[in-house]
Amino acid sequence: xxxxxxxxxxxxxxxxxxxxxxxxxxxxxxxxxxxxxxxxxxxxxxxxxxxxxxxxxxxxxxxxxxxxxxxxxxxxxxxxxxxxxxxxxxxxxxxxxxxxxxxxxxxxxxxxxxxxxxxxxxxxxxxxxxxxxxxxxxxxxxxxxxxxxxxxxxxxxxxxxxxxxxxxxxxxxxxxxxxxxxxxxxxxxxxxxxxxxxxxxxxxxxxxxxxxxxxxxxxxxxxxxxxxxxxxxxxxxxxxxxxxxxxxxxxxxxxxxxxxxxxxxxxxxxxxxxxxxxxxxxxxxxxxxxxxxxxxxxxxxxxxxxxxxxxxxxxxxxxxxxxxxxxxxxxxxxxxxxxxxxxxxxxxxxxxxxxxxxxxxxxxxxxxxxxxxxxxxxxxxxxxxxxxxxxxxxxxxxxxxxxxxxxxxxxxxxxxxxxxxxxxxxxxxxxxxxxxxxxxxxxxxxxxxxxxxxxxxxxxxxxxxxxxxxxxxxxxxxxxxxxxxxxxxxxxxxxxxxxxxxxxxxxxxxxxxxxxxxxxxxxxxxxxxxxxxxxxxxxxxxxxxxxxxxxxxxxxxxxxxxxxxxxxxxxxxxxxxxxxxxxxxxxxxxxxxxxxxxxxxxxxxxxxxxxxxxxxxxxxxxxxxxxxxxxxxxxxxxxxxxxxxxx
Numbered sequence: 001x002x003x004x005x006x007x008x009x010x011x012x013x014x015x016x017x018x019x020x021x022x023x024x025x026x027x028x029x030x031x032x033x034x035x036x037x038x039x040x041x042x043x044x045x046x047x048x049x050x051x052x053x054x055x056x057x058x059x060x061x062x063x064x065x066x067x068x069x070x071x072x073x074x075x076x077x078x079x080x081x082x083x084x085x086x087x088x089x090x091x092x093x094x095x096x097x098x099x100x101x102x103x104x105x106x107x108x109x110x111x112x113x114x115x116x117x118x119x120x121x122x123x124x125x126x127x128x129x130x131x132x133x134x135x136x137x138x139x140x141x142x143x144x145x146x147x148x149x150x151x152x153x154x155x156x157x158x159x160x161x162x163x164x165x166x167x168x169x170x171x172x173x174x175x176x177x178x179x180x181x182x183x184x185x186x187x188x189x190x191x192x193x194x195x196x197x198x199x200x201x202x203x204x205x206x207x208x209x210x211x212x213x214x215x216x217x218x219x220x221x222x223x224x225x226x227x228x229x230x231x232x233x234x235x236x237x238x239x240x241x242x243x244x245x246x247x248x249x250x251x252x253x254x255x256x257x258x259x260x261x262x263x264x265x266x267x268x269x270x271x272x273x274x275x276x277x278x279x280x281x282x283x284x285x286x287x288x289x290x291x292x293x294x295x296x297x298x299x300x301x302x303x304x305x306x307x308x309x310x311x312x313x314x315x316x317x318x319x320x321x322x323x324x325x326x327x328x329x330x331x332x333x334x335x336x337x338x339x340x341x342x343x344x345x346x347x348x349x350x351x352x353x354x355x356x357x358x359x360x361x362x363x364x365x366x367x368x369x370x371x372x373x374x375x376x377x378x379x380x381x382x383x384x385x386x387x388x389x390x391x392x393x394x395x396x397x398x399x400x401x402x403x404x405x406x407x408x409x410x411x412x413x414x415x416x417x418x419x420x421x422x423x424x425x426x427x428x429x430x431x432x433x434x435x436x437x438x439x440x441x442x443x444x445x446x447x448x449x450x451x452x453x454x455x456x457x458x459x460x461x462x463x464x465x466x467x468x469x470x471x472x473x474x475x476x477x478x479x480x481x482x483x484x485x486x487x488x489x490x491x492x493x494x495x496x497x498x499x500x501x502x503x504x505x506x507x508x509x510x511x512x513x514x515x516x517x518x519x520x521x522x523x524x525x526x527x528x529x530x531x532x533x534x535x536x537x538x539x540x541x542x543x544x545x546x547x548x549x550x551x552x553x554x555x556x557x558x559x560x561x562x563x564x565x566x567x568x569x570x571x572x573x574x575x576x577x578x579x580x581x582x583x584x585x586x587x588x589x590x591x592x593x594x595x596x597x598x599x600x601x602x603x604x605x606x607x608x609x610x611x612x613x614x615x616x617x618x619x620x621x622x623x624x625x626x627x628x629x630x631x632x633x634x635x636x637x638x639x640x641x642x643x644x645x646x647x
Contacts, residue, residue: 011435011436012433012434012435013399013400013403013412013433013434013435013436014403014408014409014410014411014412014433014434015433015434016411016430016431016432016433020430021430021431024299024430024431025061025295025296025299025300025301025430026296026297026299026429026430026431027431028061029057029058029061029295029296030043032057032060032061033053033054033057033061037431038431040429040431040432040441041511043444044441044442044444047444047445048445048446048447048469051072051073051445051469051470052072052073053072054444054445055072055073055084055085055288055445055472056068056072058288058291058292058296058445059085059288061295062288062291062292062295062325062326064090064095064287064288064291065090065091065094065095065098066088066089066090066091066094066095066257067087067088067089067090068085068088069085069086069087069088069089070087071083071085071086071087072084072085073085073470074086075470076470077497078497079469079470079474079492079497079498079499080470080474080484080487080488080492082470082474083261084260084261084284084285084470084472085260085261085284085472086259086260086261088259088260088284089257089258089259089260090257090258090260090283090284090287091163091164091166091255091256091257091258091283092163092258092264092283092286092287093127093160093161093163093164093253093255094164094255095287095325096160096163096321096322096324096325097120097123097124097127097160097253097324098324098325098327099120099302099327100120100327101119101120101121101124102119102120102121103119103120103303103327103329104117104118104119104120104329105118105119105120105122105123105324105329105330106118106123106153106156106324106329106330106331106332107305107329107330107331107332107353108152108153108332109331109332109333109334109349109353110152110200110333110334110335111200111201111202111203111335111336111339111345113348113349113352114349114352114353116153117353118153123153123156123157123160124252124253125250125251125252126153126157126246127157127160127161127164127253128250128251128252128253128254129245129246129247129248129250129251130157130158130161130245130246131161131164131165131250131253131254132246132248132250133161133226133244133245133246133247133248134161134162134165134167134192134245135165136248137191137192137223137224137238137245138191138223139162139165139167139191139192140165140166140167141165141166141167141256141258141262142166142167142168142262142263143165143167143168143191143192144167144168144169144170144188144189144190144191144266145158145162145167145168145169145170145190145191145192145193145194146169146170146171146172146185146188146190146192146193146194146219147159147169147170147171147172147193147194147195147312148171148172148173148174148176148181148193148194148195148196148208148212148215149171149174149194149195149196149228149312150173150174150196150199150311150312150334151310151311151312151317151332151333151334152332152334153332154228154229154242155171155196155228155312155332156321156330156332158194158226158228159171159318159321160321161253163264163283164253164254164255164256165256166256166257166258166262168188168263168264168265168266168280169264169265169266170184170185170188170190170265170266170267170268170278171185171312171313171317172184172185172312172313173311173312173313173314173605174195174196174199174206174208174211175199175201175206175311175605175630176313176605177211177627178211178214178215178218179627180605180627180628181211181215182215182218182219183275183276183627183628184268184276184278184313185215185219186218186219186220187278187479187480188266188278188479188480189219189220189221189222190219190221190222191221191222191223191224192222192223192224192225192226193212193215193216193219193222193224193225193226194225194226194228194242195208195212195215195225195226195227195228196208196227196228196229197209197212197227197228197229197230197232198229198230199334200334200335201335201336202335202336202340203336203339203340209230209232212225212227212232212234213232213234216234216237217236222237223237223238224237224238224239224240225237225238225239225240226239226240226241226242226245227239227240227241227242228242229242258283259283259284260282260283260284260285260472261282261283261284261285261476262282262283262284263280263281263282263283263476264281264282264283264286265280265281265286265318265422266278266279266280266281266479267279267281267315267318267419267422268313268419269419269420270419270604270608270610270628276628277420277478277486277490278478278479278480279419279420279475279478279479279487280475280476280477280478280479280483281422281473281475281476282472282473282476284472285422285471285472285473285474286318286322286422286473287322287325288472288473289421289422289423289471289472289473290318290319290322290323290325290422290423291322291325291326292443292444292445293319293423293424293427293443294306294322294323294325294326294328295326296429296444297413297415297424297427297428297429297430297443297444298357298386298388298413298427298428298430299385299386299411299429299430300323300326300328300356300357301326301328302326302327302328303327303328303329304326304328304329304356304357304385305328305329305330305331305353305354305355305356305357305383306320306323306326306328306329306330306331306355306356306357306359307320307330307331307333307350307355307357307358307359308320308359308360308388309333309337309346309359309360309361309364310359311605313605314419314607315418315419315422316359316390316391318422319422319423320332320359328356328357329353331349331350331353331355333346333349337360337364338367343367343368343371343373344368344373344375344378344379346358346360347375347378347379347381348379350379350381350384351379351380351381354382354383355381355383355384356383356384356385356386357385357386357387357388358384358386358387358388359387359388359389359390360387360388360389361389361390361391361392361607362389362391362392362393362394362395362398362540363391363392363607365389365394365398365401365402366398366540366541369398369401369405369541370543370546373405374405375405375406375407376405376406376407381406381407384406384407384410385410385411386410386411386412386413387402387406387410387411387412387413388412388413388414388415388428389412389413389414389415390414390415390416390417390424391607391608392533392536392608392609393414393416393514393515393516393517393533393536393537394414394437395437395536395537395540395541396436396437396537397436397537397541399412399434399436399437400436411428411430411434412428412434413427413428413429413434413439413440414428414438414439415427415428415439416439416503416513416515417443418501420475420490420491420501421471421473421474421475422473423443423473424443424446425442425443425446425448425465425467425501426439426441426442426443426446426448426513426515427439427440427441427443428440428441429441435512437514438508438512438513438514439512439513439514439515440512441511441512441513442511442513445471446467446471447467447468447469447471448465448466448467448513449465449466449467449468449507450463450464450465450466450505450506450507450513451463451464451466451495451498451500452464455495455498458507459506459507459508459509460506460507460508460509461506462504462505462506462516462531463504463505463506464494464500464501464502464503464504464505464519465500465501465502465503465504465505465515466495466498466499466500466501467498467499467501468498468499474499475487478490502518502519502520503515503516503517503518503519504516504517504518504519504522504531515531515533516530516531516532516533516534517531517532517533518532520612521551521611521612523550523551523552523559523561524552524559525552525558525559525560525561525589530561530586530589530590532550532551532611534585534586534590535548535550535561535563535582535586535590535592536548536550537585537586538578538581538582538584538585538586538590539563539565539578539581539582541581542574542577542578542581544567544568544574545565545566545567545574545578546565546566546567547565547566547600547601548563548564548565548566548601549563549564549601549602549609549611549614550562550563550564550592550611551611551612551614551615551618552615553593553615553618553619553642554619560592560593560594561590561591561592561593562592562593562594562596562618562641563578563592563594563595563596564595564596564597564598564601564614564638564641565578565595565596565597565598566597566598566599566600566601567597569597570595570596570597570647571647572647574647575595575647578592578595579591579592579595594646594647595646595647596641596644596646596647598634598637598638598641599634599637600631600634600637601614601634602614602623602629602631602632602634602635602638603629603630603631604628604629604630605628605629605630607630610623610628610629613626613629613635613638614635614638617635617636617638617639617641618638618639618641618642620639623635
């Protein structure tokens, strides 16, 4: 039997071929579950109505290694109190280290290109040695191991070794400041810290030995520090090199069984509104959510090569790591995505190692587009099947640019979710056509909706993104005192029993989605809700604008829209063009009252614009999340902003 998709509109940029559709994982899954694949909306309703059937079938389809147990799902009157797989036993690391031992498990690359690769056999042996070393340092199930690591094979090995023992892994990127690191991993009191001592970014070397010393001094209960690329002496704590940690005869890791809901990761929110929340995620929930997303929505298959440009602090790093559970190889990249002499550096690497799924951000694609990069002329990319994007909404023009300049036969998917769920609420799928500016569908198993202030489901209106049924990757808790209460207050206080995510979104008649940004940065001039993404979509494609940020400034019981741009020279002509583009692309209400020129925009370490920090600085208030910023000095210009000339 063959299946075909009929196009509803001529505006589709890509549709799956009959061959691709029939060979898709999601079709095979529907057959396993004895459910029709089309209409997709029916399959989705089944996945959120028969939660036990759906997630049990995900376990079976992905071939999860472990004991599933008879009980899949026990509902509760409270969404966070629902139970998943209460009798299951598994080990997360065992599910990563699966498949043919001769296959490539990971490629490592940096600003100089591909540096090495490792087979699964070699990775298993490296994990075994690191595991033995951690055991000698006293690490047991439930202990916390922290990393200040780059996105490389050593960092991957350390993470898997910790998970193999049933320990909890948490990590920060080495470009965080000491306070930013301590604000995060200091909350969870790790027993062992594994850290790099130097790294490179934008072709410049950085030595962080002093930062590591300051961090170690600040971590309560720290018993040992393992250094990944060099030696250092830390007063008051046992210190050894990675080579010393792994100096043993272990060759096969031993996997400590854990419960489905035992902790695996502690991740941190961006810290855009205060001290980062330390979110505890379960081993089973993380694994099941990721294999569902990889295999059913992204169509990742054995021997594919999965890549996401990410540092080790962002949610997309563990998302990438779980690609091993689908027996795909990982491309681990550390450094700037572009070189001063080569904007296509990542694509050179992607072509060399045969990347099939290329994960990136709208900002990176925008950089290439403004520079006039036309990859079709220089890169064949024969293995590339999909480009995935998250971190910010992907603008309609960027959909056009991808198909015009990279590759025509390409499954492009903008995806959206959060650190809080270590996964996605809305995604693409290999059986959905791609329409410019839209996220194709609700993720299977996720009862996603858009609710207005009445609590009513609405279409073609901007309102709150919600989830109305439990799912396995909901957090266990927030780490620390009062964690359960803080967790419930964050997501269930506005609508008891319903997860309110904090995104401003719209669902179309066809049940596709548009994300407009965070609800807490929504603009409200004249009482009309405006998502910041609507303004960025218009501004970011103006060639003379290198970057921008927008926020609301209080004015006589209302607020005015303030736009700040990074440009070589802001003039009346450019300001006029900006306003014209915003008016044409959005509405007259979106047009900023004032446009200012600044030298740089505040970003978190994970690459997210921080409208709240810019707004606070412009209002003469202290930004509560300054330690989370990649460039806190950028706020100085905003503190003096309203005294400057504007256009």
